[in-house]
Amino acid sequence: MPPRTRRSDALSRDRIVEAAVELLDTAGEAGLTFRTLTERLATGAGAIYWHVANKGELLDAATDGVIAAALAAGSPGSPREEIRAVALGLFDAIERHPWLGTQLALQLARTPWGSVTARIFEGIGRQVRALGVPAGHLFTTTSALVSYIFGAAGQNAANTAGVPAGADRAEFLDAVSTAWEELDPDEYPFTRAVAAEVRGHDDREQFLAGLDLVLAGITAVHLSRAK
Structure with missing residues (x-):
C-alpha cells in the first residue's frame, strides 16, 4: 500500500474545501455530507469539524473558493476588457459547477456582508469606476452589471441542465426552434421571427453580446452626463 498522507496535509482547510467542491460537482448539495466528506478524505468527522463548524460554513467556503478562482480569470487591459474577462470567468464557473448559482443567490441575499459579495463587487466595481x-x-451601475452576469449565467446553467441526459444539444435546439416556428403567427409574431436564431447559437457569445449592450449603455449614459 502507498504511504498515507500526513494528517496535517490531508486535513488542511483548503483540502477540505477542495473535496467539498468535488462532491458538490458530482453529487450536488444533497450529496455533500460530513459522512461522504470523511469517506473521501479518509479521516474522522471530528478532524473535519476542527476546520469547519457545519455544512453551512462549508458551502460558504466552497462558494468563496470557486468565486475567487473565477475572478482571477481577469487579464490586464482596459476596464471594459477586464469586466468582460471577469464576467466570462464567472459565467464559466457557474456552468461548470451546477450548484454555484443557487449558493450565490443565497449568499448575496442572506449574507451580503460576506466575503463572496465583497469579492464580486470589488472585482467588478473597480473597473466600473475606471470606466x-x-x-x-x-x-x-455595478449592481446592474452583477445582476446581468448572474441572471444570464444562471439561466444558461438552467438551460444546460434542462437538456435531457444523452441528448445532442444541436438537436435539442433544433426541436425548440421548430416548435417556435409552428406557433400561432398572430399570437406569437416575434417569437416566430427569431426562431431560426435559436439553432446553433453559442451561449458564451450570446452572453458576451448582452454584456456589451449593458456596457455600451453605461458608457453612453455617463459619458453624456460628463460632457
Whole structure:
C-alpha cells in the first residue's frame, strides 16, 4: 500500500474545501455530507469539524473558493476588457459547477456582508469606476452589471441542465426552434421571427453580446452626463 498522507496535509482547510467542491460537482448539495466528506478524505468527522463548524460554513467556503478562482480569470487591459474577462470567468464557473448559482443567490441575499459579495463587487466595481462612472452612480451601475452576469449565467446553467441526459444539444435546439416556428403567427409574431436564431447559437457569445449592450449603455449614459 502507498504511504498515507500526513494528517496535517490531508486535513488542511483548503483540502477540505477542495473535496467539498468535488462532491458538490458530482453529487450536488444533497450529496455533500460530513459522512461522504470523511469517506473521501479518509479521516474522522471530528478532524473535519476542527476546520469547519457545519455544512453551512462549508458551502460558504466552497462558494468563496470557486468565486475567487473565477475572478482571477481577469487579464490586464482596459476596464471594459477586464469586466468582460471577469464576467466570462464567472459565467464559466457557474456552468461548470451546477450548484454555484443557487449558493450565490443565497449568499448575496442572506449574507451580503460576506466575503463572496465583497469579492464580486470589488472585482467588478473597480473597473466600473475606471470606466468613468461618477460617484453616486457606482453602486447602482455595478449592481446592474452583477445582476446581468448572474441572471444570464444562471439561466444558461438552467438551460444546460434542462437538456435531457444523452441528448445532442444541436438537436435539442433544433426541436425548440421548430416548435417556435409552428406557433400561432398572430399570437406569437416575434417569437416566430427569431426562431431560426435559436439553432446553433453559442451561449458564451450570446452572453458576451448582452454584456456589451449593458456596457455600451453605461458608457453612453455617463459619458453624456460628463460632457
